[in-house]
Amino acid sequence: MEQNKIDLIQTDSPKTQSSAGVNAESFLSSQKEGSSSRFYCDALYDYSINNVIGSLVPHLITLVGFSEIGKSTFVSSMYHELMINGCIGEYQFIDSDTFAGFERRAYVRNAKISPERRLARTTNQEGYFLTMEFIKGHEQKKLIISDRSGETYQKVYTSDLNAVKKDVALINSPHIIFFIDVSSLMNDTEFLSFKDSFGLLLTRMQQADVFVNRKTLDILFNQSDKLVTDKQKKIFEENAVTIKQMIKEHGNISQEFNIISNRMVDNEGLNNVFKYMVSSCDAFNEDVVENVDWVSSFLKD
Amino acid sequence: MSEIKCLIAGLPSSGKSTYIGALWYNLRNLKSVIDMELIDSPENLPENIIHLNGLSDNWIRIKKIDRTNSNAADNVQLNLVHKGSNEIIRLNVPDFLGETFQSIIDLQNDKKLQLWCQDSESLLYMMNEISPGQFEDDNHHDSDEINDEVHTMPDLQSKDMTPATQNIMILKYLLSQKAFKKVVIALTWWDEATQNGKTIVDPEHHLQSTSPALYNFIKYHIPSAKIVGISGQGRKYIEVDGKNPELEKAFIDEMAKMTKEGKRAFVGIGNQISYDLSLPIHLLI
Numbered sequence: 131m132e133q134n135k136i137d138l139i140q141t142d143s144p145k146t147q148s149s150a151g152v153n154a155e156s157f158l159s160s161q162k163e164g165s166s167s168r169f170y171c172d173a174l175y176d177y178s179i180n181n182v183i184g185s186l187v188p189h190l191i192t193l194v195g196f197s198e199i200g201k202s203t204f205v206s207s208m209y210h211e212l213m214i215n216g217c218i219g220e221y222q223f224i225d226s227d228t229f230a231g232f233e234r235r236a237y238v239r240n241a242k243i244s245p246e247r248r249l250a251r252t253t254n255q256e257g258y259f260l261t262m263e264f265i266k267g268h269e270q271k272k273l274i275i276s277d278r279s280g281e282t283y284q285k286v287y288t289s290d291l292n293a294v295k296k297d298v299a300l301i302n303s304p305h306i307i308f309f310i311d312v313s314s315l316m317n318d319t320e321f322l323s324f325k326d327s328f329g330l331l332l333t334r335m336q337q338a339d340v341f342v343n344r345k346t347l348d349i350l351f352n353q354s355d356k357l358v359t360d361k362q363k364k365i366f367e368e369n370a371v372t373i374k375q376m377i378k379e380h381g382n383i384s385q386e387f388n389i390i391s392n393r394m395v396d397n398e399g400l401n402n403v404f405k406y407m408v409s410s411c412d413a414f415n416e417d418v419v420e421n422v423d424w425v426s427s428f429l430k431d
Numbered sequence: 432m433s434e435i436k437c438l439i440a441g442l443p444s445s446g447k448s449t450y451i452g453a454l455w456y457n458l459r460n461l462k463s464v465i466d467m468e469l470i471d472s473p474e475n476l477p478e479n480i481i482h483l484n485g486l487s488d489n490w491i492r493i494k495k496i497d498r499t500n501s502n503a504a505d506n507v508q509l510n511l512v513h514k515g516s517n518e519i520i521r522l523n524v525p526d527f528l529g530e531t532f533q534s535i536i537d538l539q540n541d542k543k544l545q546l547w548c549q550d551s552e553s554l555l556y557m558m559n560e561i562s563p564g565q566f567e568d569d570n571h572h573d574s575d576e577i578n579d580e581v582h583t584m585p586d587l588q589s590k591d592m593t594p595a596t597q598n599i600m601i602l603k604y605l606l607s608q609k610a611f612k613k614v615v616i617a618l619t620w621w622d623e624a625t626q627n628g629k630t631i632v633d634p635e636h637h638l639q640s641t642s643p644a645l646y647n648f649i650k651y652h653i654p655s656a657k658i659v660g661i662s663g664q665g666r667k668y669i670e671v672d673g674k675n676p677e678l679e680k681a682f683i684d685e686m687a688k689m690t691k692e693g694k695r696a697f698v699g700i701g702n703q704i705s706y707d708l709s710l711p712i713h714l715l716i
Contacts, residue, residue, distance in 0.1 A: 169589060170536050171600050213563035213595055216643025223644050224651040229600050230536065233592040240566060241584050265651065394569045 173231025173257030176299065179274070182227035182261060188272035189411040192300055195309030196327065197280030200352045204309070204391040205260060205277050206235035208404050211394070212262070218401075221264040221271065221408045228260045235277070239392065259299075264408060271411035276303065288330040294338035301340050305410060307348045308377060312388075315351075315369040316362040325372065332376055341380040346410075349374060350403065354388040434521040436550055437715055440605060441557035442597060443529030446619035448496045449663035450557065451507055451526055452486030453696040454708045458509070461693040467709035470510040470519065482526065483507055493668055493686050513713065520716060535604045536589035536597060548605055553613040553715035556602060557661070559620045561642040564593030595645040606652055613715045614656040616649055621660030621699050623667060631702050634660040657714045660699030665689055 167173070174182065193201045209232035212223040226232065234256070258278040264271045276299055286293045294300070314324035335341065351370065357363050377383055385406060389399045439447050458469040489496050509522040531541045589597065605611075618624065618634050625632050635658040639646040649656055665686065671679045689695035698710045 168537065168586075170538055170604060207566075210564065210566055213593065213642075213644045214569075216639075216647050222647050222651075224647050225603075229596050229603075230589075230592065233596050234587050236564070236566075236593075237587045237591055238584070392568060394566050 167257055169230035169234075171227060171229040171231070173228050173234065173277075174259040174261075175257050176259075178257070179259045179299075184272075186263075186270055186272045188261070188274045189305065190274045190276060190299065190303050191305045191307060191407055191410065192276040192303040193278075193307050193309055194283060194300075194331075195280055196284040196311075196324075199280060199309050199311040199314075200391040201277055201280065201309050202235040203239045204352070204389075204400075204403075205275060206232060206239040207391055207394060207400060208407070209262075210236060211401070211404055217264075218404045218408045221266050221411075223262060224265050224270075225263040226261050228257070231257055231260050262408075264411065266412070271408075273408060273411050275407075276300070283331055284327060287334050288327055291334055291337050294334045294340070297338070300335070301338060302343060303345065304343070305346045305348075306340075307350050307407075309350050309352055310373060312351050312353045312356050312366060315373065316357060316366040318365060318369075321365075321369045325369075325376075328373065329376060332380060336380060345381055346384045347377060347381045348385040348387070349377060349383055350387040350389060352389055352391050354399075355390045355393075433519070434523065435552060435716060436523045436547075437553045437555060437712070438547055438551040438605070438611075439524050439526065439555045439557065440532055440601065441529060441619075442533055442560070442594070442601065445529060445557040445559045446617075446661065446663045447529065447557055448486050448526055449490060450617075450619070450661055450696075450708070451483070451524065452488075452490035452496065453663045454712075455483040455507075455509075456487040456490055456690075457693065457696070457708050458511070461706075464693040464706045465709050466514050466707055466713060467511045467520075468514055470512055486526075490663070491690060493664075493671070493683060495668060511709070511712070513716070518716070522712060532601050533589060533597070536592070536600050545608060548608040551609060552611065553615075554605060554609075554611040555615045555617060555711055555715060556598075556605070557617045557619050558594070558598050559618075560594035561598065561618065561638060561645055562593060563595040563642050563644060595642045599645055599648050602648065602652075611653075614653045615711050615714045616653075616656050616658045617661045617711055618658070618699075619661050619663065620667075621697070622662035622665060624660065625662075625699060625704070627666045628662065628697050628699075628704050631704070632660070632699065633702055634658045634699050635701075657700075659711055659714070661708075661711065662697050662699075663708075665695035665697070 167175075193205070195201050208218075212218060216223055256279065258276055260275045260277055262273045262275070264273070282293075287297075300306075310324075310328075314320050357366055374383055374386075387399065387403050387406075389403055390397060391400060393400070439451070441447050457465055458467070462468060486496060507524045507526050509524070511520045511522055512518065513520070525543075525547050527541075527544055527547075531544050534541065535544075592600075616638070618638060621634070622628060624637055635646075637660070638649075638658055649658070669679065669682050671683065673679070686695065693706050696706070696708055698705045698708060700710060
């Protein structure tokens with residue numbers, strides 16, 4: 131990662147892609163040893179995200195959460211929604227630099243819910259930045275989603291402060307959505323273990339100055355359909371209050387969502403999150419200040 | 432004579448070779464239905480017509496053209512005159528394999544394709560599949576029921592991606608290589624979308640309603656692109672293997688009659704059907 135950042139600083143050649151393309155040669159040359167990009171328009175890394183940033187100021191949303199809680203499933207559901215409808219609300223989906231990154235997540239998602247379960251998840255070797263371009267009226271918007279592997283947050287960031295400090299995008303991200311699996315909160319034993327790890331992650335993020343820059347913090351409880359009994363619902367509500375309080379120590383929670391990320395049909399809750407994320411491009415474009423402009427920070431770093 | 436270099440692109444089975452074979456036959460044999468005419472005087476006859484003849488022979492005999500195992504691009508050159516304007520055009524078309532375009536997604540770029548792309552003024556992009564994909568939970572609720580049996584998942588292959596995404600990525604690559612002056616997007620296997628040409632379907636509306644994101648991508652990046660439908664085969668071929676001789680003979684006879692009358696392969700533009708296969712080429716000039 132450190133070497134990649136050095137490459138980033140030293141790169142001063144003009145961008146080679148046209149308005150509609152990611153130049154395959156520059157894309158290939160940007161692939162580093164250990165990365166798993168095998169496709170044109172695959173998900174991007176710290177060192178390759180700058181290659182696709184044009185004149186638009188993108189809005190970056192960072193999804194933070196542990197393994198197997200449905201971040202990538204959520205992202206692929208959002209992509210699928212855009213592919214089959216062409217839009218979310220008033221935002222027409224016109225392009226992405228990471229079509230293959232989305233397809234990879236959709237492939238994993240569908241394998242997970244197929245009759246035979248397969249070992250499949252986003253690994254910490256894969257690219258994590260995914261981009262979406264929209265047109266609303268005559269205005270063009272770009273949304274970037276950081277979908278790092280849960281393993282990175284769960285195993286690396288909780289135990290290694292330096293790793294968090296190197297995550298410039300997380301530190302400068304103007305918008306974080308904490309993903310939490312409902313099943314971690316509806317059973318007290320599970321909750322104690324989750325709370326311990328989540329607390330460690332928040333502490334590491336604080337130590338790395340993640341919360342110094344003004345940020346929008348949201349919380350999203352996934353797989354809310356798992357809450358069946360009254361007892362489960364009661365325990366979940368109590369534990370959710372504790373988790374929200376832990377986050378509030380670092381900043382106000384802007385939005386709270388309860389969703390089922392792996393169900394496309396009749397899922398208004400999921401669609402509302404999609405609309406919220408896309409429309410946040412508007413709110414933030416008006417409000418970009420230099421110290422939270424992660425692109426500028428990348429380039430200057 | 433002005434020379435137009437045109438790139439015909441598309442994934443495997445998108446109908447590129449079938450279209451070229453049908454066009455070559457129609458140019459020589461169905462002059463009354465075609466607005467462009469082949470200049471077939473000895474001095475203007477393309478130097479090498481082996482490939483063209485092979486394609487059109489398969490087309491006449493209602494044989495599927497499978498070039499998967501053949502070598503790379505076969506160049507095709509057609510000297511044409513437009514009957515209305517008398518404009519003479521030398522059309523240079525490389526008949527690349529669909530796999531060459533598929534491999535763009537796998538980051539295995541073909542140098543020859545890259546050079547052709549940079550050298551071409553116009554692009555005819557053909558797509559037979561445009562689906563944006565389907566999730567198992569698109570229409571029902573029980574998708575989260577997971578069997579305990581655990582398997583290792585095979586790696587994602589580019590062909591596993593949805594057809595809409597594959598086509599967008601290939602178009603994205605081609606547009607990054609060259610700002611084409613003219614682009615025609617052809618939805619192929621158009622006989623299937625139009626019940627063999629009996630139902631009127633506007634290709635642009637069909638693309639927009641079937642694959643909205645692919646449509647958006649095209650309209651945003653190439654707003655002047657013309658969207659047409661092409662049925663190179665004329666209709667879906669049946670298996671001719673001697674198992675149902677009467678049916679097979681009836682099918683072959685009917686196709687031969689349609690070929691003879693110039694009413695087999697067709698192009699859909701707007702709400703019109705035309706048997707003039709040179710229309711997509713004319714739109715590129």
